[in-house]
Amino acid sequence: MAKGEIVLGCLAPHPPHVVYAENPEQNEAFSEGGWETLRWGYNRLARKLKTIDYDAMVIFTPHWQTYIGTHFLGLPEFKSKSVDPVFPNIFRFNYDISVDVDLAEKMCKVAGESGIVTKMMRNPDFRIDYGTITSCHMLNPEWDRPLVTISSNRNAHYYSPEVMNEQASALGEACAKAIEESGKKVVLISSHSLSHRHFVTESPLPEDMSREHIYNHSQYVWDMKLVDLMREGKMREVIDIMPEFTEQTIAETEAGGLTWMMAAMGYPDYPAEIYGYQSVIGTGNLIAAWDPMEATREVVL
Amino acid sequence: MTGPDILFGVYCPPHPQPLLSPEASDGYGKLRDAFETCRKRIEESEADLILVYSTTWPSIIGHQIQAHPEPEWVHVDDDFHFLGSMPYKFRMDVEFAEAFRDAAESRGLQSRTVAYDGFPIDTGSVVALKLLNPENRIPACIVSSNMYANRAETIVLGKSARDAIQEQGKKAVVVVVSSLSNRMFTEHIDPTEDGIHSAKDDEWNRKILEFFDDGRLEDLSQLSREIHGQIRVQKVVAYKPAWWMSATMGQHNNYTGEVLAYEALHGSGGAVVMLTPASGSVGDKEFDEDDVEHYHGDRGVLDKGAL
Numbered sequence: 188m189a190k191g192e193i194v195l196g197c198l199a200p201h202p203p204h205v206v207y208a209e210n211p212e213q214n215e216a217f218s219e220g221g222w223e224t225l226r227w228g229y230n231r232l233a234r235k236l237k238t239i240d241y242d243a244m245v246i247f248t249p250h251w252q253t254y255i256g257t258h259f260l261g262l263p264e265f266k267s268k269s270v271d272p273v274f275p276n277i278f279r280f281n282y283d284i285s286v287d288v289d290l291a292e293k294m295c296k297v298a299g300e301s302g303i304v305t306k307m308m309r310n311p312d313f314r315i316d317y318g319t320i321t322s323c324h325m326l327n328p329e330w331d332r333p334l335v336t337i338s339s340n341r342n343a344h345y346y347s348p349e350v351m352n353e354q355a356s357a358l359g360e361a362c363a364k365a366i367e368e369s370g371k372k373v374v375l376i377s378s379h380s381l382s383h384r385h386f387v388t389e390s391p392l393p394e395d396m397s398r399e400h401i402y403n404h405s406q407y408v409w410d411m412k413l414v415d416l417m418r419e420g421k422m423r424e425v426i427d428i429m430p431e432f433t434e435q436t437i438a439e440t441e442a443g444g445l446t447w448m449m450a451a452m453g454y455p456d457y458p459a460e461i462y463g464y465q466s467v468i469g470t471g472n473l474i475a476a477w478d479p480m481e482a483t484r485e486v487v488l
Numbered sequence: 489m490t491g492p493d494i495l496f497g498v499y500c501p502p503h504p505q506p507l508l509s510p511e512a513s514d515g516y517g518k519l520r521d522a523f524e525t526c527r528k529r530i531e532e533s534e535a536d537l538i539l540v541y542s543t544t545w546p547s548i549i550g551h552q553i554q555a556h557p558e559p560e561w562v563h564v565d566d567d568f569h570f571l572g573s574m575p576y577k578f579r580m581d582v583e584f585a586e587a588f589r590d591a592a593e594s595r596g597l598q599s600r601t602v603a604y605d606g607f608p609i610d611t612g613s614v615v616a617l618k619l620l621n622p623e624n625r626i627p628a629c630i631v632s633s634n635m636y637a638n639r640a641e642t643i644v645l646g647k648s649a650r651d652a653i654q655e656q657g658k659k660a661v662v663v664v665v666s667s668l669s670n671r672m673f674t675e676h677i678d679p680t681e682d683g684i685h686s687a688k689d690d691e692w693n694r695k696i697l698e699f700f701d702d703g704r705l706e707d708l709s710q711l712s713r714e715i716h717g718q719i720r721v722q723k724v725v726a727y728k729p730a731w732w733m734s735a736t737m738g739q740h741n742n743y744t745g746e747v748l749a750y751e752a753l754h755g756s757g758g759a760v761v762m763l764t765p766a767s768g769s770v771g772d773k774e775f776d777e778d779d780v781e782h783y784h785g786d787r788g789v790l791d792k793g794a795l
Contacts, residue, residue: 253567254672255754268606273548275604304675312562312573314608338566344723345671385548387636388598468548 188370193363194241196375196448196455196477197232200439201250201321202467203271203278205229208394211328215279221394228463228474229325231487235460235476236326236374238483243287243333244326245294245362246376249442250318251338254345256304257358258338259291262311271317277393280320287333293369294335298361303354308338322378332374337362339442348430348441355443356426359450366451375451377444381413382406382436382471389468402469409436410464410471417459417475422449436471452477461488492654494765495533497662497737498526498620499700499729501758502544502612505679507619508571512679515751515758522749522760523619529762530620530661537581537658538621538628539649541732542665544612546724547632550598551645554630555585556607565611574614581627584656588629591651595644596783612665620663633732635724639712642728644783646735662736666729668693668750668757669719677754685755692719693757697750700761703743709734710775719757733763739779742766 206214208221251258263286271278292307299305319336337358343351366373384402401407409432416425426449433441440446449455455477462474478484500523505512510520530538545552560577585601592599613630621628631649634641653660669689684690696715699708708715708730716727737743743763750759 251566255567255674255676258567258569270604270606270608272545272608272610275602275607279604279606306570306676308569310564310569310573313564313569340674341723342674344721345674385636387548387550387634389549 250316261307379439555601
């Protein structure tokens, strides 16, 4: 059996607003659009994904928060409705997803053998979080590939962003090993914003783009610092400054997603593909991808 | 003018073990028994409203209030999914929810009701309502805990609840769903070996329970920032339950306190406490923070001539 490999890594933010703005048939709410810079970036990355041969998407989500280790979805099908507890007015999504349970179990096993506390989630009533759904829908609206969803262990809350970095790195390395052993071609998804300070009010029409902007300028400057480093292929440096970035911008990187993905990909030293940056209710959202194949790597923006 | 009719308050933990696995340890069983005591007291009271403030329902857009008349789902906890599912169907007081929202808005808060099929009611609210009001005999209302809210906003939210209770002429039981110390073990454990995560957490929990036992709710409110720094995981800006509970129940120390149970829940501190308004007091203190009546939003300091 050939070794498995990671064929693409995607930073895919999950504000439900982008799904709402797309008006897919699965979502009950209706919009007049909005957040085009992000959506069009997502559309382009989704087109690239169609040109790539892969078996499964593996997504690390901040909205399945666990404090007792890292958990993996462990049943082949989940069908239900996901309602965003924060933005229920815009996101009530009827989903029907399939899970690559073999790959999930392998990741769980390898991570466990490396000393990480793990658990398979096998309760059929479990509801899939809106982070998983938003990122996966925007990258693959046909939903024609199985997923593995990994919970975000919130040790950063108990210890520090430095500990989060260490633990997420270890998890990333374990997942890479499991993928290699699986013989599968996998797309990794790190589902989160960068800076993550929200406005606490919402305009009467959520998609009113005249009201949308970053929460404050320091958040923007920090976000751009990371984008610059990504363009330069300095992902080791990004991860090194991750604790400070996370604390300064209360970034959603606190869940460990980007660190996990970069560790799994060996801290790329090649430029990231940048697909778009835009604020959503004040938070900073970047769509980016890391393509290990030099021949297909693009300068997008 | 008399105040709103708040019969008593209940402080209880959000974890699912007392609901799903009370037999797994003596401690979980004692917490379940304490919930049962509260259930009986509620049933014997003349309450016509159970008002729940849940720390496991975080919100961002202001303060959300559940207003679906009969929310129904099968809930599963993110961490403790292996303990089983929690099917629920509750009866909500929609008229009160709308009055609460209006009262909050009139005091300057951002607030909205939510009434969507399939809305994910949080673990803490599900556990509390299933154990305290299993037959839905009394209609309920649930309010979220805004993750950015600090003292002023939370106290004004409590006063808004008070306004609405009074305006509606309700006889209310106030339920706050929150741990004491909330540091859990990071590994899976044998429930029979559960214990408070550290001696420091245990000592602080017991000190808080002394205050509860003495009926010193406003004193606990004044200690919230210290409690947050000492025994609360820093995932939100503040320990808010005592602020909200005291503001809702009248901001004083005149209660009969009953600590019905204190046990570990995967390392965190779980207590079931009842506070019944009384005439006596252990003594009111002088407090140096503003008693806020109206929320004006964040205050800018850079444009006040400080620079």
